[in-house]
Amino acid sequence: MALKEERVIVIDPGKCAGCHSCEMACAMKHFGVCHPYYSRIRIQEFRNVNTFVPITCQACEDAACIKVCPMNARIRLGSGAVVTDEDKCIGCRACVYACPFGAPVIHPDTGKTMSCDLCMDDELGPWCVKACTMQQALKFVDVRDAARAKGRDFAAMLKEQHEPPHQEETEFSFSFSVE
Amino acid sequence: MKVVIVGNGIAGNEVALHLREHGPRADDIDITILSAERFPEYDPCSLPYFVGGEVDRDAVFRKSPDYYRNSRINLVLDNKAVSIDPEAREVKTEKGDVFGYDSLVLAHGGSLFIPPIPGIDLDGVFSCKVLAEADRLAGHRGSRAVVIGSGAIGIEAAEALKLKGYQVAIIELLDWIMPTLFCEGASCFLADEMRRYGIEVYTSEKVLAIEGKSSVKSVKTDKREIPCDTVVVATGVVPGRPLAETAGIACERGILVNDRMLTSAADIYACGDCVQTFDAVSGEDCMYQLKHNAIEQARIAARNILGEDARYRGAYPFARAHYFDTHAVTFGKTLKGLEKICRPEQVGVIERDTEQGYLRLLLKDGKIAGGQAIGAFADHAGLFMGFMWRGVDMNEFKKNWRKIGELDSVFPWQYRKIGQVLGFSALDAPDGMEKARV
Ligand SMILES: Cc1cc2nc3c(=O)[nH]c(=O)nc-3n(C[C@H](O)[C@H](O)[C@H](O)COP(=O)(O)OP(=O)(O)OC[C@H]3O[C@@H](n4cnc5c(N)ncnc54)[C@H](O)[C@@H]3O)c2cc1C
Ligand code: SF4
Ligand code: SF4
Numbered sequence: 001m002a003l004k005e006e007r008v009i010v011i012d013p014g015k016c017a018g019c020h021s022c023e024m025a026c027a028m029k030h031f032g033v034c035h036p037y038y039s040r041i042r043i044q045e046f047r048n049v050n051t052f053v054p055i056t057c058q059a060c061e062d063a064a065c066i067k068v069c070p071m072n073a074r075i076r077l078g079s080g081a082v083v084t085d086e087d088k089c090i091g092c093r094a095c096v097y098a099c100p101f102g103a104p105v106i107h108p109d110t111g112k113t114m115s116c117d118l119c120m121d122d123e124l125g126p127w128c129v130k131a132c133t134m135q136q137a138l139k140f141v142d143v144r145d146a147a148r149a150k151g152r153d154f155a156a157m158l159k160e161q162h163e164p165p166h167q168e169e170t171e172f173s174f175s176f177s178v179e
Numbered sequence: 180m181k182v183v184i185v186g187n188g189i190a191g192n193e194v195a196l197h198l199r200e201h202g203p204r205a206d207d208i209d210i211t212i213l214s215a216e217r218f219p220e221y222d223p224c225s226l227p228y229f230v231g232g233e234v235d236r237d238a239v240f241r242k243s244p245d246y247y248r249n250s251r252i253n254l255v256l257d258n259k260a261v262s263i264d265p266e267a268r269e270v271k272t273e274k275g276d277v278f279g280y281d282s283l284v285l286a287h288g289g290s291l292f293i294p295p296i297p298g299i300d301l302d303g304v305f306s307c308k309v310l311a312e313a314d315r316l317a318g319h320r321g322s323r324a325v326v327i328g329s330g331a332i333g334i335e336a337a338e339a340l341k342l343k344g345y346q347v348a349i350i351e352l353l354d355w356i357m358p359t360l361f362c363e364g365a366s367c368f369l370a371d372e373m374r375r376y377g378i379e380v381y382t383s384e385k386v387l388a389i390e391g392k393s394s395v396k397s398v399k400t401d402k403r404e405i406p407c408d409t410v411v412v413a414t415g416v417v418p419g420r421p422l423a424e425t426a427g428i429a430c431e432r433g434i435l436v437n438d439r440m441l442t443s444a445a446d447i448y449a450c451g452d453c454v455q456t457f458d459a460v461s462g463e464d465c466m467y468q469l470k471h472n473a474i475e476q477a478r479i480a481a482r483n484i485l486g487e488d489a490r491y492r493g494a495y496p497f498a499r500a501h502y503f504d505t506h507a508v509t510f511g512k513t514l515k516g517l518e519k520i521c522r523p524e525q526v527g528v529i530e531r532d533t534e535q536g537y538l539r540l541l542l543k544d545g546k547i548a549g550g551q552a553i554g555a556f557a558d559h560a561g562l563f564m565g566f567m568w569r570g571v572d573m574n575e576f577k578k579n580w581r582k583i584g585e586l587d588s589v590f591p592w593q594y595r596k597i598g599q600v601l602g603f604s605a606l607d608a609p610d611g612m613e614k615a616r617v
Pocket of ligand 3: 069070073085089090096112113
């Protein structure tokens, strides 16, 4: 158990084949149904370039979702995972909007949010990772593992967005519209 | 070191928590919180949901009495701070107690703005700003309510009362509801949604009086008279300046602070709803009285008290509008807000209106300065805010978007996603939108 608590899911989007097995596994684990709507991990598809990016909660250190939740329903567990307390959640989606990746998923029946809990109650570890054994796009690794560094880069790249704005001034005017 | 915090709210508690978690191990910080109210910390944002019966009363609390004991925080309840003597480094309370400090934090938020309307003190007039008021409103039995003011709090109060079975009308003085949060188009859509749920919405209408002998009988506006037995006042929050002014601390609309959350007086910090700070993107003076800003400001104050040179990046508007099945979000500037800080030719608008929802992005010099979204588009607000922080030039972005597609890299997927959401690629758009999230 002690070891488990120091592990994280590391995503390597370059390896994702877009098979959605992780979504099925997650839905199966948490709700016993084989349907992607019930999954906490989601694949962003960019089919024209054959690119697939698994998106799941990164359990950010300074998590935006926690700060904006009016009900204080986004909570950090001892394992580091950031999850929703269903008893308090009112389904307002502020956490989805504030998250740099829109990671929290809305439960299709309750309308409340949910996000990765690392399957902490299962000795085998996260089901999505098991489902991705072939592709190895998802790995559950020890934080001290070298792969963590890679995961960090990924997370840092994603998080960079929430950095303070650039201050340079631009002096041109424009007009812009999308059809 | 002795730290006194005025206000047992979001900001005050964040300061205390940070000091305890990150302060010296030797534990030599003596923390006192002065509270005007009788409760452990609760979240004002959750009050409408308690009133509407969506959650139990317990759910509004962020702290238990045990927490203060276990964290060795001296919580002084029901004892309002009334004056500060910066020379003697002392705070005085209404019960005559005096607290000395090394560092003082003003985190006492604001109070409800009470409009000067005849009848405002009749029985049956409520607010939803503090727990004691929410308790009264939750316990009240009425059947027809009028909500005065259509800011986020007014909208949430209207939903809460509707859920409780009241017939509800909401009155807004300005031209559209949530006027500081949404532009006219989105707001009108949201008002129509409210009407669809059976809430009467009246805009550009001024409340003249609340009528009744001892208790409320009706609300009279410049256009009509609405019979009712319940009135909720939600006309905004005025920052708590008077306490700061007793110490001669510089104030304008709110208490003035620098980027370290320090006021004009030595060792007196301020954070939360009571301060006036600067906008993270435009740098202009602002007062966005929102929870995430209170938390971030509180952390900066605490870090500076601990001797760190922490600088605030600025405040930013971010709010959701959620009632029944309607979901919307707004961040940054509205068109009106933007027009106040730049020339018309600097302003740009990107708008999308599809079956899946509505999106409007406000651009300043080609860069995202704000946005509003309803429905599926709202789920991507985080990505657009990321673009806002980074100052991505949307003209350049549109020009180069194809090239991003040619790069044989998954990065940056956010760029791809935003291109999809904005409909740059017909190939991507249809099933690229989120599933089960409309
Ligand atoms: C109904 C409602 C809904 C809201 N919804 C949202 C939302 O969805 N999202 C969002 O971002 N924000 C929301 N807000 C705003 C948010 O609650 C505030 O921005 C936040 O609470 C500010 O924190 P604060 O610590 O500055 O003030 P507060 O949390 O108000 O705390 C100030 C405390 O100081 C006490 N106090 C005042 N004067 C004194 C004194 N002289 N001495 C001692 N104590 C004093 C007060 O009693 C109070 O407990 C909402 C507010 C309300 C009222
Ligand atoms: S939901 Fe988003 S903001 Fe919250 S911890 Fe997860 S990744 Fe971070
Ligand atoms: S949807 Fe639930 S968890 Fe997310 S911000 Fe709203 S109340 Fe909090």
